[in-house]
Amino acid sequence: xxxxxxxxxxxxxxxxxxxxxxxxxxxxxxxxxxxxxxxxxxxxxxxxxxxxxxxxxxxxxxxxxxxxxxxxxxxxxxxxxxxxxxxxxxxxxxxxxxxxxxxxxxxxxxxxxxxxxxxxxxxxxxxxxxxxxxxxxxxxxxxxxxxxxxxxxxxxxxxxxxxxxxxxxxxxxxxxxxxxxxxxxxxxxxxxxxxxxxxxxxxxxxxxxxxxxxxxxxxxxxxxxxxxxxxxxxxxxxxxxxxxxxxxxxxxxxxxxxxxxxxxxxxxxxxxxxxxxxxxxxxxxxxxxxxxxxxxxxxxxxxxxxxxxxxxxxxxxxxxxxxxxxxxxxxxxxxxxxxxxxxxxxxxxxxxxxxxxxxxxxxxxxxxxxxxxxxxxxxxxxxxxxxx
Numbered sequence: 001x002x003x004x005x006x007x008x009x010x011x012x013x014x015x016x017x018x019x020x021x022x023x024x025x026x027x028x029x030x031x032x033x034x035x036x037x038x039x040x041x042x043x044x045x046x047x048x049x050x051x052x053x054x055x056x057x058x059x060x061x062x063x064x065x066x067x068x069x070x071x072x073x074x075x076x077x078x079x080x081x082x083x084x085x086x087x088x089x090x091x092x093x094x095x096x097x098x099x100x101x102x103x104x105x106x107x108x109x110x111x112x113x114x115x116x117x118x119x120x121x122x123x124x125x126x127x128x129x130x131x132x133x134x135x136x137x138x139x140x141x142x143x144x145x146x147x148x149x150x151x152x153x154x155x156x157x158x159x160x161x162x163x164x165x166x167x168x169x170x171x172x173x174x175x176x177x178x179x180x181x182x183x184x185x186x187x188x189x190x191x192x193x194x195x196x197x198x199x200x201x202x203x204x205x206x207x208x209x210x211x212x213x214x215x216x217x218x219x220x221x222x223x224x225x226x227x228x229x230x231x232x233x234x235x236x237x238x239x240x241x242x243x244x245x246x247x248x249x250x251x252x253x254x255x256x257x258x259x260x261x262x263x264x265x266x267x268x269x270x271x272x273x274x275x276x277x278x279x280x281x282x283x284x285x286x287x288x289x290x291x292x293x294x295x296x297x298x299x300x301x302x303x304x305x306x307x308x309x310x311x312x313x314x315x316x317x318x319x320x321x322x323x324x325x326x327x328x329x330x331x332x333x334x335x336x337x338x339x340x341x342x343x344x345x346x347x348x349x350x351x352x353x354x355x356x357x358x359x360x361x362x363x364x365x366x367x368x369x370x371x372x373x374x375x376x377x378x379x380x381x382x383x384x385x386x387x388x
Contacts, residue, residue: 067234071180072192074236077132077163079229080105081184082116082139082153084124104183104229105129105153106165106238112137113272114153115264116228117243118144119207121151129155132163132190143271146208148263149243152271165230168237170260173197173216181220181242181256183229195220195256204244204257211352215257216240222256231258240264280363281387284310287351292372293341294348295334308382310369311338341377342370358384 061069084101103120107113114129121127127139137155144151177197185191195218202215218231222245231240240258247253270277283303287294296312299305314333319326340348343357344367361367363386370379 068180068192068194071232071234071236072182075165075180075182075230075232075238076190076192078107078165079132079182079184079190080107080114081130081187081189082114082120082228083128083130084121085126086124102184102187102225103227104225104242106228106230106241107131107162108152108268109164110159110162112155112157112162113142114139114155115241115268116151116153117241118146118149118151119243120228121153122146122207127153129153130189131157131161133161135161143275145267145271145277147206147210147277148212148267149206149259150241150264150267150271152268165238166236167265168233168235168239168261170214170216170239170262173200173233173239173260175199178234179216179218179220179239180232180234180236181218181222181226181229181258182232183222183226183242185221185223185225187225193221195254198255202257210355212259212263213356214260214263215243216260218256218258219254220256221252221254223252224250226256278363279359279387280361280365280384282354282358282367282382282384283307284312284354286312287340287354289350290339293339294351294354295339296337304382304385305369308369308380310371310380310382311336311373313337336374338371338373340369340371343367345370363387 082103082105084103086099086101087096088099089096101120101124103116105114105116105120108115121141121144127141128136129139130136135157137157139153139155142152142154175197178194179197180192180194182190182192197216198219199217201213202217204212204215206212216231216239222242226242227244229242230238231242233239239261241261241264242256242258244257245252246255246257267277281300281304283300283305284296284298285300286297288297296305296310298312299310314336315330316333317328317330319328321327340354342348343354346353346357348354358367361384363384366381366383368379368381370377
């Protein structure tokens, strides 16, 4: 039954094609006598156009079409296809099995640096990058930042086949602005889809458990394989990197998300220089979220907060006598723990609120924590250290 349905669909398409060919031949071979009145009108008014024929001047591209073509021609050669090979462990049989993945990326410079998402190359043992001309190169990992889902690769390709993207400015984006996504959905290389900016300043959970901020929401179609590809403005400038969709099926639903170029420009130089993002460390290792703020549980011994006098939970050892036996037990005393309610004048309600301010600083800079200690509100300066 299935075979007959498939044959019917195929034969139907062939039939349409045959009819169109036959129709063209019959029109070329047959000559239809014109009525006398029609002959006289043609002689008076000149040549007539066949019904359905379009005058040459009507075939001009619209301004909107010209803009679409301009963006594609400026950006498509900067888009690369990334394929990966990795090994996954089968949880049932406890055996390793090979796995393949694919995504998109952008050429950053003539030296062969490639921008993509961290989740595209996560745990990959082999990475290959295919350029617009079909040439494929082995890629090495330069640096990665799981928190912001950004990675930088390097390929050894001749400069003449590398066409870097042009950076735009994501700080001036407006809702309703037209955007263009180019990538490799389902392996279909350098496919362009068009949409608008649906919203700005969205937040997304990252694979590290943290949240990514200032995310661009778009309605341009994104599918599997678009991850890591560029998002262009109407001038063909890079304004973001496509990274995720909101979908229960894994396919496009018209709700896509892109990392703004401002975040990319801030993180990529650190990945190139250090292989990772060197983040400042405040020296607080565990907090508990309460209705009043963040209660400090533990601080790094000798770390920035410890040196500043921030208090966490205190371990109290007690001896309890039961009959002839004496037992020692440890209990946690929360009574002296500080509760953080603000940092640098900004109110803090979650751990992400605290870390967002800290990560906008550099190691060695100072922040001011506003805390509640034994019912009293005080401010303590903390000099940030260097994190892992």
